[in-house]
Amino acid sequence: MTASLTEKQHGVRELARAEERTAHNYHPLPVVVAHAEGAWMTDVDGRRFLDLLAGYSALNFGHSHPALVAAAHAQLDKLTLTSRAFVHDQFADFCAALGDLCGKDLVLPMNTGAEAVETAIKVARKWGYEVKGVPADQATIIVASGNFHGRTTTIVGFSDDPDARDGFGPFSPGFVTVPYGDLEALEAAIDATTVAVLIEPIQGEGGVVIPPEGYLRGVREACTRENVLFAADEIQAGLGRTGRTFACDHEGVVPDIYILGKALGGGIVPVSAIVADRDILGVLKPGQHGSTFGGNPLACAVGHEVVDMLATGDFQRRAEELGELLRTRLEAMVGHGVLAVRVRGLWAGIDIDPSVGTGRQVCEALMARGVLAKDTHGSTIRLAPPLVISAEDLEWGLDQLAEVVGT
Incomplete structure (x- = not known):
């Protein structure tokens, strides 16, 4: 007993x-x-x-999942970490496969979703200064009310969730909030300092909030017209969850920057990334951004298997x-x-x-x-x-x- x-x-x-x-x-x-x-x-x-x-x-x-566990086990017996000080034999294949899945040139692997969002913010600002010509330290990024992009101090600074925000200031400037799903408000907020629109194509933490039909197409058109980057946070919505590879696919929209995470690690290891073309990610130079574990051999082996599984449809x-x-x-x-x-x-x-x-x-x-x-x-x-x-x-x-x- x-x-x-x-x-x-x-x-x-x-x-x-x-x-x-x-x-x-x-x-x-x-x-x-x-x-x-x-x-x-x-x-x-x-x-x-x-x-x-x-x-x-x-x-x-x-x-x-047997295929993912097998990929992890096989890599564990060979090599788990080099840091980005060296190149390992899983890195190029993973980046090429993920880039092909997204239809983009370049991949920047990180670990967590918040880390990927922070990376996208830095890249968008750098692009704004070096390519668009925004004056130094004046770049702004448009975000949506009800957003959830992570819990770093930068990210919670543009959250309207008091649990995430209160007690953690002061916060980084440079973010303009508009109502989610309101295309007119978004278009009105764009000005000469705007370098990116950062939104979730479906807001997960907000309660699986789906924007009105045509909203994502309108965001894409406005960003193209105004020379602004469209950064889509597909960390929860992407990689098969919504019945498409990406939630943006439901409106036939391709963002400038895909922000990916969560399922990319197969439930085994934290894997995240941003994926974009060379004219955007090419603004980064050695020493300007990095991560000790980002793109490690174990992460790349598992992430590559995830991409191969998704490629079947x-x-x-x-x-x-x-x-x-x-x-x-x-x-x-x-x-x-x-x-x-x-x-x-x-x-x-x-x-x-x-x-x-x-x-x-x-x-x-x-x-x-x-x-x-x-x-x-x-x-x-x-x-x-x-x-x-x-x-x-x-x-x-x-x-x-x-x-x-x-x-």
Whole structure:
């Protein structure tokens, strides 16, 4: 009896230890994961959970995808890090493959998504001074309200989320905020100092907010007309999540700079990058930007496998097909515990009726039923299942949500 009791309390002990010895910069659900495969995770007490978050899209290919694990294992036995002081044998192939996937000349690998956004900001400013001719230290970048591009001090300086921003100033100048989805406001904000428009083609942290049809095309046209770079933060939206390789593909739009991360590392190692043509990324010279681990051999080996998997188009098609199932089931819940839904591929924002509970309470109720999801901004929850999820498992997970909201 004592051994059984101890086993069942393993997760409780681990949660208490984490609470005691770590900074409280997250408020995780009370589950301690020990193993995962595909779309399923198992906690330290042996309970199984369907993962409908996929690491905020970092796990687009599920947990422990065999091809990705094999690529990582093979590289681990050979070479893991050189720093960019030297060139390694995985670097050129990865950069060429990712550049080809994006239809761009050059790739600058980094590690985290925020690091990639910071890189894009620096490149846009450098381009503005050296190519566009903006006077020194006067470059501005247009961003959108409701944005989430990371949590560095520069990035939170142009966030309107008080949790991300308050208490971390002073902030870097040079950013102009306009309402997301408002093309007229964006066009009116462009002036001679504008070097870039930095937006998410779909706002993930904001609750999977999809802009009006034609907005991305309008942004592209305005940037081209005004000689301004269009930098698309596809860190969450890109690499198959929305049923296309990139969310911008839904409007046939090609940005000047792709900002990529999360799924690029296959859920194994942090990998991010910005991808652009030579006339943009060529402004950087040795010593002006770098990263010790950026483009390391392990990251390149895994990232190259990710690109090869996406090049088949299979994952994009799967996200599109299962996305229709997701849309149909969620739309049926509107008016029955759900106020509104926004779906693009295998990605959904769900506004829960406050009478049902907060987003956190709904996620806790789902956890009790063996489903893991994440809330954002009060009564909104996000679903981002791994693209490898089966239709049957997706149906079961949505059945649990329907029970929780009272459909």
